[in-house]
Amino acid sequence: MMISTKKNSGVWLLAASAVVFGGAVVTKAQPPERSVWSGVYTAEQAERGKQAYAEQCAACHGDALGGIDVAPPLTGATFLNNWNNTSAGDLFSRIKTTMPLNAPDSLSGRTVADIEAYMFQANGFPAGEVALPPSQPMMAGVKIQAQKPGG
Template sequence: MMMRKSLMVVASAMVLAGSFAAKAQSDGRTVWDGTYSAAQATRGKAVYAANCAMCHGETLAGIDVAPPLVGSAFLNNWNSTTTADLFTRIHDTMPLNNPGSLGGRSVSDVEAYIFQMNGFPAGTIDLPPNPAMMGTTKILSTKP
């Protein structure tokens, strides 16, 4: 009951703040619904080049122990998780040589780039810069 009430307070605060992104990304959404913008993916490409490419490769195909961030192996690992789960994984553990060094906006930008490279469609709004605002938007390896 307490939990429910505080969730409602948070929800109405977001609506009051006019947080369109948070509202639009509510339950039932998947990465096939356009969860990032093309401009965001372009920013993410630069973040990737500076912080990730040296280990995961220019084409995201992986190098040695650094796994691919595109294709079926990657998508199988992340299928049925959420965009928030992937955000947290990147934010808390990557870059492996300097974990936690990237701010929320850089992390969501690089996540947008990873989505673009995996063939998920762009939409009109950015992937939000923190996992709470992403709600339960799911990563699905194939279009539902």
């Protein structure tokens, strides 16, 4: 099972892998399961992220993350389908290396993590006690699950 960061830039491929593998994406040396449902960012972090989002992303993706023209929504069913069964680390890399579209890799890891926290909040994932860490490997074990487990 190889979900590389590069592959995740292909939305069609993500959709396909979600269909093929369903909920059974298993990686090697799996730490205790953590997902976006277990409270992986803080409310303060999401607040910082909201600010950064407004400055860096809203012009293309919309004030309410709903998308504008070719810039897709960053909240809702389509977005969650695209990212279902990937990890917070995958999404971090996608944002860090390709966004803002007009200035890729211009944001610090901390700012990207803050924006990701805001996106998680906007998608209905709960806040918790510990902030989303500012680098990809540190959040690679956090699974993105569109549906709340058992819910």
